[in-house]
Amino acid sequence: MGAWGEGGAGGAAGEQPAQSTDAEPTRVQRMRSAFLEALQRHPHSVRDELYVFAGRPVRLRVLGAALATRTHRAFAHLRRAHIAAKPLLTIDLWDETEAAVPGLPGAETTDLDRHWIACDGMLTASPDGRYVSFRYQDSVITLDRQTQHMIGCRRNGAQLSGGEYSKPLLLMLSIWYHDLGVQLLHTGLIAHDGAGVLLPGESGTGKSTTSLAGLAQGLEFLGDDFIGLERAPTGAFVGHSLFSTACIVRENLARFPELRPLAVEDTFAADEKPILFLAEVHPERIRASVPIRAVVLLGIGHESTQIRPARRAEALRHFAASTLHTVVPRPGREALRMIGELVENIPAWWLLLGPDLRDIRPSIERIVSGASGAHVS
Amino acid sequence: MTELDGPFTPNREDVAAKVIDGELIIIRLSDGTYYSMDNVGTCVWELIEAGRHLPDVVRTIATWYATPVERVEGDVATLVRELLAERLIVGAPAGNSAPSEVAAPPAGSLAYAAPHVNIYRDMGNLLALDPPTPGIDDLLFRARKAD
Numbered sequence: 001m002g003a004w005g006e007g008g009a010g011g012a013a014g015e016q017p018a019q020s021t022d023a024e025p026t027r028v029q030r031m032r033s034a035f036l037e038a039l040q041r042h043p044h045s046v047r048d049e050l051y052v053f054a055g056r057p058v059r060l061r062v063l064g065a066a067l068a069t070r071t072h073r074a075f076a077h078l079r080r081a082h083i084a085a086k087p088l089l090t091i092d093l094w095d096e097t098e099a100a101v102p103g104l105p106g107a108e109t110t111d112l113d114r115h116w117i118a119c120d121g122m123l124t125a126s127p128d129g130r131y132v133s134f135r136y137q138d139s140v141i142t143l144d145r146q147t148q149h150m151i152g153c154r155r156n157g158a159q160l161s162g163g164e165y166s167k168p169l170l171l172m173l174s175i176w177y178h179d180l181g182v183q184l185l186h187t188g189l190i191a192h193d194g195a196g197v198l199l200p201g202e203s204g205t206g207k208s209t210t211s212l213a214g215l216a217q218g219l220e221f222l223g224d225d226f227i228g229l230e231r232a233p234t235g236a237f238v239g240h241s242l243f244s245t246a247c248i249v250r251e252n253l254a255r256f257p258e259l260r261p262l263a264v265e266d267t268f269a270a271d272e273k274p275i276l277f278l279a280e281v282h283p284e285r286i287r288a289s290v291p292i293r294a295v296v297l298l299g300i301g302h303e304s305t306q307i308r309p310a311r312r313a314e315a316l317r318h319f320a321a322s323t324l325h326t327v328v329p330r331p332g333r334e335a336l337r338m339i340g341e342l343v344e345n346i347p348a349w350w351l352l353l354g355p356d357l358r359d360i361r362p363s364i365e366r367i368v369s370g371a372s373g374a375h376v377s
Numbered sequence: 378m379t380e381l382d383g384p385f386t387p388n389r390e391d392v393a394a395k396v397i398d399g400e401l402i403i404i405r406l407s408d409g410t411y412y413s414m415d416n417v418g419t420c421v422w423e424l425i426e427a428g429r430h431l432p433d434v435v436r437t438i439a440t441w442y443a444t445p446v447e448r449v450e451g452d453v454a455t456l457v458r459e460l461l462a463e464r465l466i467v468g469a470p471a472g473n474s475a476p477s478e479v480a481a482p483p484a485g486s487l488a489y490a491a492p493h494v495n496i497y498r499d500m501g502n503l504l505a506l507d508p509p510t511p512g513i514d515d516l517l518f519r520a521r522k523a524d
Contacts, residue, residue: 114515116510116511116515118510118511123511125511125515125516128518129516129517129518130518132516145518146518175513175516178513179518311398311400312397312398313397313398313400313402313413316395316397316402317402317411317413317497320402320404320411321404321409321411321497324404324406324409325409328510328511329510329511329512329513329515329516330406330510330511330512330513331512331513332406332512332513332514333393333406333514335513336393336395336404336406337393337395340395340397343397344397
């Protein structure tokens with residue numbers, strides 16, 4: 001377990017969870033009580049770690065060995081042994097079966113809540129939007145946006161889907177990030193010497209292959225499909241890594257022989273992509289946050305690798321269309337405004353990829369250094 | 378005066394638009410359909426956004442592009458019908474504020490061509506296969522601003 005310094009909440013298993021409030025719905029109170037009971041029954045079964053998400057301190061406590069392993073793993077590169085500030089967000093999760101403390105039966109919603117089908121589950125919001133819950137299969141998690149406390153449980157911590165294992169808590173984190181002014185984008189993000197390069201595009205456009213090839217060739221990795229984008233007070237655009245994982249179709253995995261033995265497939269759904277936990281392979285090349293220096297639109301299947309400038313309107317269309325389709329909850333006008341400002345201020349390029357993946361690193365290096373249109377190989 | 382005279386206004390509930398390098402990109406937030414217009418179409422959009430009635434839009438475009446009003450009139454009417462059909466613009470509420478000024482396009486972009494809306498339904502079609510996804514604007518919570 002990590003620790004925080006002055007002003008931190010401190011402590012380990014057995015302490016009180018975040019304070020509830022008068023306005024808290026009964027179902028959330030029940031979840032908090034159940035988590036506290038699970039902590040009291042199993043004080044040594046909780047894995048309690050500190051992280052930095054988009055530069056903000058976060059505490060993640062997971063009770064139950066299988067669920068803990070599967071939840072903490074994708075955040076490994078964001079883990080910190082010590083954080084001076086009190087956590088902004090606290091996340092408490094438990095495995096009902098392992099803890100023998102039920103949470104799901106008390107997690108029912110009320111007639112006043114608003115409901116949506118999302119990501120094959122049910123998203124629920126209290127009338128004022130303060131409490132947002134997501135119920136998926138045998139799990140439920142609630143975010144209190146006022147106290148910045150997430151609490152959830154699942155029936156069996158060993159039965160996570162590939163999405164839950166490779167990108168845990170994505171939907172709830174998307175809302176938390178939004179409240180901080182960090183916009184989730186559907187894009188890859190790699191870097192050369194700390195200079196970030198965004199790789200927007202739909203699935204199948206080469207984001208994962210380019211990100212993994214770049215990593216294998218010594219570039220830095222922040223994400224292969226979802227990242228956070230923030231405008232710093234200085235006006236700079238900063239890209240934040242959310243997960244140190246990549247998911248790649250089995251046929252493309254053959255192109256990365258050094259990664260193939262590390263692919264994890266023990267997810268609940270057998271037909272999903274293998275997951276690569278990249279912080280376990282190249283920890284020194286996984287970054288938490290970088291300033292954005294370029295936007296690269298990918299084209300695949302070309303005879304040779306080429307770089308040429310892209311129009312800003314092309315970059316805007318790539319970003320907006322892909323992000324609107326993929327990010328849940330669907331981004332609003334503010335997100336599009338941020339994307340518009342990004343493409344107005346950051347140069348955009350086309351990287352038309354030939355068959356030789358070894359072209360990727362020199363291409364990215366040239367783009368970061370402001371190269372003009374050229375054949376790479 | 379006809380029903381096409383306006384004034385109209387962008388459908389701000391559901392549409393985000395941005396002009397970049399002279400190209401107008403419009404995104405319908407509810408279903409991800411996006412649109413682009415260049416040159417004359419962008420000017421028409423900006424004039425509508427500024428609260429101009431359509432006869433004024435037509436006269437302004439005809440002046441900027443040194444093109445007969447009769448030709449511009451038909452082209453703009455066709456464009457406005459399409460924008461209405463796509464729910465990108467709606468009738469402006471009564472008592473809207475006075476029209477604002479719009480800068481003329483830079484010299485060199487003044488070759489007249491009938492305005493045209495490019496429609497990209499690829500994302501819209503994909504989204505249509507799924508149930509309506511909640512938008513972050515559906516989950517507004519204003520009680521706290523972080524940090």
